[in-house]
Amino acid sequence: MKKIKPAFVHSKRMYLFCGDQKGMERLTPIIKKVMKENVSFEVVFLGEKEETDISMWMRNQKMGTFLYMAMEWSKLGNFKNVAVECGFSEEEAQFIGHGVRMIDVFCCKCHQKTKIDSGKLGNLPTTCSHCHLKLSVSDHYSPLRGSYLGYANLETGE
Amino acid sequence: MNLHKTIPVQVKSIHQETPCVKRFTLVHKHNDPLPYFSGGSHITTYVELDGQTIARSYSLTNPPGQTAAYQIAIRLNESSQGGSLYWHEWMKVGDTLQVGFPQNHFPLSFKAKHHVFYAAGIGITPFMSMMAELKEEGRTFELHYAVKSRETCPFYSFLTETYPEQTHFYFSKENRLTDASLWEHRVGTHVYFCGPPSFIEEFTRSALEIGYPSSSIHYERFTPSQTLTRRRFEVELTSGQTVSVPEEETLLEALLKSGIKAPYSCRAGRCGTCELKVLEGKVDHGDSLLSEEERNGHRSILSCVSRAQSGKIRIQL
Ligand code: FES
Numbered sequence: 001m002k003k004i005k006p007a008f009v010h011s012k013r014m015y016l017f018c019g020d021q022k023g024m025e026r027l028t029p030i031i032k033k034v035m036k037e038n039v040s041f042e043v044v045f046l047g048e049k050e051e052t053d054i055s056m057w058m059r060n061q062k063m064g065t066f067l068y069m070a071m072e073w074s075k076l077g078n079f080k081n082v083a084v085e086c087g088f089s090e091e092e093a094q095f096i097g098h099g100v101r102m103i104d105v106f107c108c109k110c111h112q113k114t115k116i117d118s119g120k121l122g123n124l125p126t127t128c129s130h131c132h133l134k135l136s137v138s139d140h141y142s143p144l145r146g147s148y149l150g151y152a153n154l155e156t157g158e
Numbered sequence: 159m160n161l162h163k164t165i166p167v168q169v170k171s172i173h174q175e176t177p178c179v180k181r182f183t184l185v186h187k188h189n190d191p192l193p194y195f196s197g198g199s200h201i202t203t204y205v206e207l208d209g210q211t212i213a214r215s216y217s218l219t220n221p222p223g224q225t226a227a228y229q230i231a232i233r234l235n236e237s238s239q240g241g242s243l244y245w246h247e248w249m250k251v252g253d254t255l256q257v258g259f260p261q262n263h264f265p266l267s268f269k270a271k272h273h274v275f276y277a278a279g280i281g282i283t284p285f286m287s288m289m290a291e292l293k294e295e296g297r298t299f300e301l302h303y304a305v306k307s308r309e310t311c312p313f314y315s316f317l318t319e320t321y322p323e324q325t326h327f328y329f330s331k332e333n334r335l336t337d338a339s340l341w342e343h344r345v346g347t348h349v350y351f352c353g354p355p356s357f358i359e360e361f362t363r364s365a366l367e368i369g370y371p372s373s374s375i376h377y378e379r380f381t382p383s384q385t386l387t388r389r390r391f392e393v394e395l396t397s398g399q400t401v402s403v404p405e406e407e408t409l410l411e412a413l414l415k416s417g418i419k420a421p422y423s424c425r426a427g428r429c430g431t432c433e434l435k436v437l438e439g440k441v442d443h444g445d446s447l448l449s450e451e452e453r454n455g456h457r458s459i460l461s462c463v464s465r466a467q468s469g470k471i472r473i474q475l
Contacts, residue, residue, distance in 0.1 A: 061344070062344060063369070065345055089269065
């Protein structure tokens with residue numbers, strides 16, 4: 001899986017940085033840049049604040065704000081949902097994950113989901129944890145299912 | 159005449175909103191229901207004057223979902239070339255005319271968490287149906303409305319009665335509308351501007367400077383921005399015909415005058431209906447539709463607003 005690097009976005013009135021220890025390390029170049037440009041910014045360390053506080057904090061931000069969120073993949077999805085719910089659009093935020101990223105694979109037969117390490121995407125095959133069908137994981141992500149689609153792995157018997 | 163289909167309508171009533179603004183209620187000539195429209199839609203009206211058809215677009219001001227009648231509000235424009243003057247001076251109850259199907263180039267964003275409308279003068283009109291739609295759906299919005307005075311404010315009593323909490327008036331002598339409130343909107347807000355081009359430009363610029371993403375900024379122009387230098391130029395058509403466009407006319411007007419059926423709709427450089435292919439020559443673009451890349455390519459021209467940069471261009475028609 002490609003690593004996403006945070007990129008600086010110009011001309012915002014305010015920059016928000018939210019992340020865990022490792023995430024903040026990845027955001028440091030951007031924070032330095034913002035400091036150098038002398039623009040307003042706020043930093044929130046994950047773990048210091050309750051999730052509800054973070055959501056309150058995001059909800060009260062004004063237009064013209066840019067949000068950087070960098071944390072473990074396992075937490076990122078949830079926080080991203082909160083940010084979007086608060087009104088941050090694709091153009092007003094960047095989400096950067098680190099660590100192991102687990103993804104869901106949607107079983108074509110029983111329609112249940114199985115978690116796999118995203119690093120294994122494309123490697124053959126995985127087994128559906130519900131119906132035990134052997135699945136090959138396609139690179140087709142279905143936003144509807146929130147998963148990658150898994151198809152029956154037709155072994156040739158060779 | 160436009161290539162779009164039209165609907166025959168009759169003027170059912172005329173209401174003097176303010177000394178300069180009249181509101182017209184139009185019904186189907188045969189009492190049929192009119193096509194459905196959404197918040198922010200407009201219609202093009204076609205009136206016959208001295209053997210010429212004058213086409214003008216006006217926002218529908220009644221709540222969407224009403225198909226028994228359409229309402230439009232028209233301000234008498236001092237420099238009117240027949241459009242608003244005709245409506246104010248000549249249009250009577252019972253008169254019939256043709257109107258186009260409702261079109262919407264100014265729809266509400268479905269992504270917004272909160273909608274804020276900025277109107278100057280008659281720029282209030284598209285917001286009337288948009289606010290009705292939002293209220294009906296229980297979504298949140300506010301209106302910042304700049305007008306000269308209470309007496310010249312269209313829909314003043316309607317707004318104070320229907321949206322007392324949401325409406326903020328700015329009467330220029332008492333308190334001018336500034337961009338200050340743009341700094342206050344919460345994340346997730348979408349802003350909508352409608353009024354004279356200078357008003358739209360100023361507010362759009364402020365919003366971008368504050369850091370609003372352009373996808374959260376929406377505006378509607380009813381008149382093209384007047385930044386182009388108007389020089390006479392010649393147009394050669396693929397049919398072999400040459401049309402000359404004088405200073406005071408647009409390319410579209412010149413084509414129509416020469417009896418050429420050129421397509422058009424908004425006449426303000428924002429719908430794209432009048433786009434024509436350019437085969438030779440450079441274009442001075444006056445529209446708010448083409449992308450930077452398309453502009454630089456000089457491969458198309460919106461005949462209602464844009465002109466030739468050089469003395470002559472060749473277009474496909
Ligand atoms: S008629 Fe709409 S852009 Fe020209």
